[in-house]
Amino acid sequence: MSDQQLNNLIKMLDQIIANNLHHGDDDKVSDVAADHLQKFWARSMKQQIIAHANQSPRELSVLAKLTVDKLEPTVK
């Protein structure tokens, strides 16, 4: 995985979250965002963001981390 690829994934994730903040509290927003990732991201992209969240959790925003945590169990 290249830095650029990871940066793009993080940027995309942040953008998805930003566009769904209106859904309510962190729990709801991360539900919607995780559902979006599940529906539209490729397996490799999911794995990459999950690996990154596990390795360097503090580099993700709170909401991004929460989203990835919810995504993780859905990806094998």
Add this chain to the structure above:
Amino acid sequence: MLHYYDPATQTYEPGKNGLNPDFDSFSRDLGTPPSLSEEPVSISVDGREITVPEGTSVLRAAALAGINIPKLCASDNLEAFGSCRLCAVEIEGRRGYPASCTTPVAEGMAVTTQTGKLAKLRRNIMELYISDHPLDCLTCPANGNCELQDVAGVVGLREVRYGFEGENHLDAETDSSNPYFSFDPSKCIVCSRCVRACDEVQGTFALTIEGRGFDSKVVASQNDPFMDSECVSCGACVQACPTSTLMEKSVIEEGQPEHSVVTTCAYCGVGCSFKAEMKGDQVVRMVPYKGGEANHGHSCVKGRFAFGYATHEDRIREPMIRDSINDPWQVVSWDEALAFAAKKLKATQAKYGRESIGGITSSRCTNEETYLVQKLVRAAFGNNNTDTCARVCHSPTGYGLKTTLGESAGTQTFDSVMKADTIMVIGANPTDAHPVFGSLMRKRLRQGAKLIVIDPRRIDLISTPNAEEGLHLPLRPGTNVAIVNALAHVIVTEGLEDQEFINSRCDTEAYNTWRSFIAEERNSPEAMEAVTGVAADKVREAARLYAQAGNGAIYYGLGVTEHSQGSTMVMGIANLALATGNIGKEGGGVNPLRGQNNVQGSCDMGSFPHELPGYQHVNDQAVRERFEAVWGVPIDKEPGLRIPNMFDAAIAGTFKALYVQGEDIAQSDPNTQHVEAALRALDCLVVQDIFLNETAKFAHVLLPGSTFLEKNGTFTNAERRINRVRKVMEPIAGMEDWQVTMALSNALGYPMHYNHPSEIMDEIASLTPTFTGVNYDKLEQLGSIQWPCNEEHPEGMPTMHTVDFPIGKGRFAVTEYLATEERASRRFPLLLTTGRILSQYNVGAQTRRTSNSDWHEEDVLELHPSDAELRGVKDGDWLGISSRVGHTVLRAKLSTRMLPGVVYTTFHHPSSGANVVTTDNSDWATNCPEYKVTAVQVEKVSQPSDWQRNFVDFDQRQQALLQPAMESEEGSHANALK
């Protein structure tokens, strides 16, 4: 019951003689347009009884009764004019000889079309015409297809008493300035059909009759050559002309065609039907087909004239391979090329894993071809790494409309616009990009419909001749969602909602949430003014105009989708339509104008990495099981990579091989340098195309593609209309595109066997709930079908959502405005936005290889005079354009179409490098690139950019690597002919 002409009872027999244009009802000219009235009126014509709708002309009624009254100035796509008097008849109880084209039927009327007096009158008229007409019929290009000749024959003209010595127009000079048709005024009978066609059908008003009596003549604009006039070369006047005055140059050169085949234009999402008029296997001309439901016999310069690329010398005629992109191309047999490709693809998967390869389907190829490519990826590659160029144009439409209305498609027919009272056009330029529909819109605007245009640029539609000026909201690029929210705010707070529709048709909870959001003061036009740059009172006026119209119709294009909030904007548009009850009825609706000919179809056919055909998610086990049963392989339940994700993965080294059918991602995708780096990183790039396009220059396998003239299949236009594409000539390299995909699949070890695209359609129908009723027989019978077509709607569905939505109730969506990160700054103070023009199509590979380039030789940068003055720039100066990702050079064109601070260009020429400067920002939901907003700086320069110089070098090198292969092709070609 009204007696309409019923093709089924006439010479045309569905299923028997097929869609033979020489037999169908549409080849007859009934003289005047149909009347829309429902009131029946009965008359007798020469003793034959006929019942027609009130308002029908006597001429048309007679034609419907099978009696053809001679005529010259009338044609059934033009309002009757009554100038030639040839159509004179006698009517019982009336004096004189009224012109039947301008006389409406009346109950009980008894008409006689043939008496001695009428015959004499008609002969006299013809005599006058012919006395000022050259008698060179045998060498005239219209010979065999001339209405003047026909009428002379019908009236029995035997002598011309006036002689040819008197004053005449026989020496008038021919205007050959237009590359496709000529104007020979010596043959003109001043019937004004051309003038009326330009006014009524095309809506350009380029032609007039100048002078009176003997001196009257047809002139373009201010007596200019056609090429310098306002003429946009749509061909309507050529079609209307009953003589050879206005005539296709191809017919002048090659003679009259001898047979014809009805097919569908491959240039844009309007999907016009054409008769390909042929001599053997050569197309002499393309004539718009009156029976085409999308175009009703109209055309634009692309479909009508720009077909010469099909036989251009640059066509790739044989398969080629090479190990590295620095090697020369090697011509090989199909078998060798396919085996080479299959071996490389398999080796790549063996080394880098199943997900290391993918495919890109084409929005220019047929539904059947697209379906096969995604099937190949899913079944033979075993992953979901399939995507299409719709990713970069209308993917947000799919997402946004599916979320709100439950179906990823426009809601109306094109004809629905004729019932619209207010037309709102957002981020689209129909008169250039969807010209035939643009003409229809203009017709409706001339009838008095109101127009609202939301666009940073002042498009031509706003000033439609003979219509009221449209209301233009020139917003800042990137602020669409802000303005659509402001419009909705006005509708909600001023009580303009359609409460009944909302209560009965929409989800209450979603509505309430949306309503309280949109009513907040921060969404008001006044609060948004600073963001959008549009005066609040104009926004209020527009909202009222739309909501109080009766029927309000919204049409939108890439100016909506190609933004970081493209999907949000599509949902915002759906909100407007739901709130005002403008869904499920004619004259209303939400209508994406699709760019390429088969964008709708390629999306429908499962090109996206997360959806199987019919927008069925790969994650749905029941859906997968149905496909698995037919395809005989397991399908991955995880979505695959989208095009930008593929590029990122290629650069990262995990994505190594790609099969691209009929797309030029190297030119059309944003941030060219990034795309090029990705393509260079591939171990195996298989390109199937008609030319060595920009992408093919990075390829290892080049498979010759076929043009729309060389294959059978279907395209689906922007109104969900499935139209047949019919083969008129053999594919240049022996295989149609679907056959190539099939052969590649077989080479990969996944068997595919179809004998005809109709069998592929049968498979599609068996797996796609919205297509279950579609098959080729039905397409022959009905001409075209608008999906959904299934048990519920056996003949398709023109207007969607009339009773309910596929998701039950319409769902309002909260559309919070977020500014894009791409903002003007001190370093990049201008906003660049991109678009297209009439004569060129997309990346231009086809149109650049025709005379259409006479209208548009190069892409230019339009900028406002005040921005130009600030930088000391004059018209025609070379301008360097820099964004944070790249730099390119274009010529300047000063224009006040945009507000200061906004610059504009097109992307039809690869060397312009317009996409070198566009960034890889994208829509949050779909990754559709944000082409429409790039912060740039421009300055005067004296030489091309580095990228452009490299481009020229690389292009020359790649052409040189192709040259020997092309020459050996020519050799084998010549041998084959011997």
